[in-house]
Amino acid sequence: MSVQANAPAAVIVLAAGAGTRMKSAKPKILHEIGGRSMVGHALAAARGLEPQKLVAVVRHERDRVVEHLLQINPDLLIADQDEIPGTGRAVQQGLEQLDENLEGTVVVTYGDVPLLTTELLSELVIAHDRDGNAVTVLTALLEDATGYGRILRADDDTVLGIREHKDASAAEHAIREVNSGIYAFDAQVLRSALTEVTTENAQGEMYLTDVLGIARTNGGRVAAVVTEDAWQVEGANDRVQLAALGKEMNRRTLEAWMRAGVSIIDPDSTWIDVEVALSSDVTIKPGTQLHGSTAIGTDAIIGPDSTITNTLVGRGAKVVRSDVTDSKIAENASVGPFAYLRPKTNLGPDAKIGAFYETKNIVVGRGSKLSHLGYAGDAEIGEYTNIGCGNITANYDGVNKHRTVIGSHVRTASNTVFVAPVTIGDGAYTGAGAIVRKNVPAGALALTVAPQRNAEGWTLSKRPGTPAAEAAFKSALDSGESTEPAK
Ligand code: UD1
Ligand code: MG
Numbered sequence: 001m002s003v004q005a006n007a008p009a010a011v012i013v014l015a016a017g018a019g020t021r022m023k024s025a026k027p028k029i030l031h032e033i034g035g036r037s038m039v040g041h042a043l044a045a046a047r048g049l050e051p052q053k054l055v056a057v058v059r060h061e062r063d064r065v066v067e068h069l070l071q072i073n074p075d076l077l078i079a080d081q082d083e084i085p086g087t088g089r090a091v092q093q094g095l096e097q098l099d100e101n102l103e104g105t106v107v108v109t110y111g112d113v114p115l116l117t118t119e120l121l122s123e124l125v126i127a128h129d130r131d132g133n134a135v136t137v138l139t140a141l142l143e144d145a146t147g148y149g150r151i152l153r154a155d156d157d158t159v160l161g162i163r164e165h166k167d168a169s170a171a172e173h174a175i176r177e178v179n180s181g182i183y184a185f186d187a188q189v190l191r192s193a194l195t196e197v198t199t200e201n202a203q204g205e206m207y208l209t210d211v212l213g214i215a216r217t218n219g220g221r222v223a224a225v226v227t228e229d230a231w232q233v234e235g236a237n238d239r240v241q242l243a244a245l246g247k248e249m250n251r252r253t254l255e256a257w258m259r260a261g262v263s264i265i266d267p268d269s270t271w272i273d274v275e276v277a278l279s280s281d282v283t284i285k286p287g288t289q290l291h292g293s294t295a296i297g298t299d300a301i302i303g304p305d306s307t308i309t310n311t312l313v314g315r316g317a318k319v320v321r322s323d324v325t326d327s328k329i330a331e332n333a334s335v336g337p338f339a340y341l342r343p344k345t346n347l348g349p350d351a352k353i354g355a356f357y358e359t360k361n362i363v364v365g366r367g368s369k370l371s372h373l374g375y376a377g378d379a380e381i382g383e384y385t386n387i388g389c390g391n392i393t394a395n396y397d398g399v400n401k402h403r404t405v406i407g408s409h410v411r412t413a414s415n416t417v418f419v420a421p422v423t424i425g426d427g428a429y430t431g432a433g434a435i436v437r438k439n440v441p442a443g444a445l446a447l448t449v450a451p452q453r454n455a456e457g458w459t460l461s462k463r464p465g466t467p468a469a470e471a472a473f474k475s476a477l478d479s480g481e482s483t484e485p486a487k
Contacts, residue, residue: 005125009053009104009187011046012094015039015069015111016059016081021238027061029111030068031236033246034253035273035291038236039065041114043073048118049107049125055097056111057081057090086205087181088197095191102187105129108208109182112235115249116182120232127225128184134220135189135212137162138182140230148178149209151224159222161213166202177226179209180233189215249274265303279315297331306336314349330366348383365408377401378420382408388430390415407442457484 019028029039036044039056046054054073058065059081069076077097081090091108098106105125109116120138128136137159139151145165150172152160162179163172193214197206216222227233236242253274254267261280264270269286272278277295285303290296294308297315302308305321313319314331322336326343329335333347334354342360347353351364354371362376365383370376374387378395381387385406393404394417402420406412410424413432418424425442433449440446459472460483476483 005049005122006105006129007050007052008107008125008184009051009102010055010098011049011051011053011107011109012055012057012079012091013039013042013046013109013111014057014087014090014094014181015042015065016057016090017112018060019112019237022242023238027065028236029065031239031242033114033236033242034249035275036114037068037072038114038242039069039111040072041274042109042111042116043069043076045116045118045121046107046109047073049121051107053077053098055079055094057094084199084206086199086203087208088194088206088210091190091208092194092197092206095187095194098187100191102191104187106185106187106190107183108185110235112237113180113182113233114236114245115231115234115252117232120227120229121182123227124182124184124225127223131223132221133184133223134186134215134218135159135222136184137212137222137224138180138233139177139224139226140180140228140233141176141226142178142230143176145173145176145178149181150175151177151179153177153224157223158216159212159224160216161222162207162209164201164203164207164209177224180227181208181235182233183208185211186215186220189218189220193218270303311341368408376404379404379406379418381406382410382426384408385410386412388412388414388416388432392417394419457482460484 015029022028022031030037055077056069057079066078079094079097081093105128107121124136124138147165149162149164150168152163154160190211193211196214197210199206201207212222231248236245250271253272254264254270257278258264262278263283266286270284271289273291275293276290279296279298281298282296283301287305288303289307292310294311296302296313299316300313301318306319307323309325311324311327313329316332317329318334320336322339324341327341327345329347330349332350334352335341338356339353340358344361345359346363348364348366350367352369352371353359356373357370358375360377362379364381367383368381368385370387372389374391376393378401379393385408391412395401404418404420404422406424407426409427412430415432416430416434416436419437422436423439425440427443428440429445430436431447431449434446435448436446460469463469473483
């Protein structure tokens with residue numbers, strides 16, 4: 001978009017409807033696609049116009065909806081719709097939140113049209129301003145226009161009015177140009193026309209669509225902007241449409257990232273939320289989902305089959321077949337395959353969390369490795385430390401959680417258990433199977449397992465006649481050792 005639309009005086013987002021076809025306890029507009037509620041998308045598109053005022057009209061599940069709206073947009077104005085039904089009434093009550101003498105353009109949009117972009121809204125406002133219209137409606141040509149309001153055009157192509165499906169004649173039903181429900185109005189025209197709108201129609205509602213005919217009768221110019229991108233004006237009424245819109249949104253998100261220099265090997269199996277940020281030369285392998293506020297640095301390789309939520313991944317890092325949430329993975333670090341990084345895992349540069357590791361609330365310093373099979377929770381590990389296979393931080397005593405602090409250049413042997421709280425000094429070692437209950441000073445080797453004692457001839461004596469005893473007997477014969485069972 002090269003031309004910038006003039007900022008409208010206000011945008012009113014209609015969000016009072018019930019959305020019964022979702023068959024959900026959750027209000028329709030709170031259902032999510034692309035990691036954001038439908039109404040969150042509507043507000044984002046509206047905010048992009050930089051309106052002086054932003055209003056949402058609410059009624060159904062009012063408190064739950066308002067809480068969500070104010071969370072994403074604290075300075076949003078809330079208008080409560082009363083029992084008079086219809087989009088006309090909704091807008092009228094939206095206007096009540098605004099200055100009575102408001103001048104300029106008022107844009108009306110819906111809370112359940114999630115693919116609508118600021119760019120398309122700008123086109124609408126630019127055409128509205130340029131042509132000095134009283135009303136400009138966004139329309140689309142549909143193969144099947146059933147249910148929509150139809151656009152009635154004059155010979156000069158300006159708009160005569162809108163006829164609702166339920167009020168339309170057979171001839172009008174044949175019209176394929178439909179009302180999207182998204183408009184730019186002159187504020188004064190809108191306010192005065194709404195006083196003339198009645199509920200005398202098939203649905204007994206105050207139709208906002210009547211404003212177009214009234215504005216024209218009063219001498220205003222009423223026109224339409226036709227979009228070829230019907231997805232942008234499509235609402236989600238049920239979960240089938242929600243899924244279709246979600247898939248299309250994802251397709252658009254992926255395409256934008258690929259054009260920005262991200263390699264996505266298999267767009268069909270990749271899902272990226274709208275708020276995710278990627279750098280150029282990131283590679284996303286099949287089966288990957290990136291959610292929330294995840295951000296990924298250049299040259300990182302993600303996937304296959306990984307799910308990453310609200311996590312910062314540094315440049316050149318690798319995540320393979322893993323699940324990562326609310327964490328940080330520094331540059332050139334590596335995760336997986338099959339790692340489960342729970343919240344507050346902070347993996348340092350060049351560090352590694354390998355196969356079948358679960359982590360939570362840990363800091364791992366530069367170059368340290370937890371390569372195989374273990375659990376690390378509530379722990380701090382210094383730099384260039386190697387945590388052996390199968391190590392466990394026993395961080396929970398059944399009541400409280402405790403910390404394990406491990407220094408730098410430490411080498412822990414296989415199956416070490418750290419019974420927290422415990423501290424291991426720099427350069428210390430542990431022996432295999434150590435159960436570390438006491439602090440280990442820097443440079444010490446912690447041994448907790450009893451020295452090994454071999455009972456010679458035990459198998460022949462205690463398990464005679466078994467295959468193991470036979471094998472032991474043969475081995476002894478071969479090497480010329482005693483084949484006498486131990487006494
Ligand atoms: C409306 C339009 C129709 C258009 C269609 C596009 C009118 C009279 N008709 O029809 O021309 O083709 O949208 O989808 O405007 N809402 C309120 N308060 C209400 C009623 C609705 O806030 O009292 C909100 C809903 O939450 C929704 C939007 O307005 O976001 C549209 O409501 P809906 O009932 O879906 O409108 P339609 O009857 O489909
Ligand atoms: Mg309706």
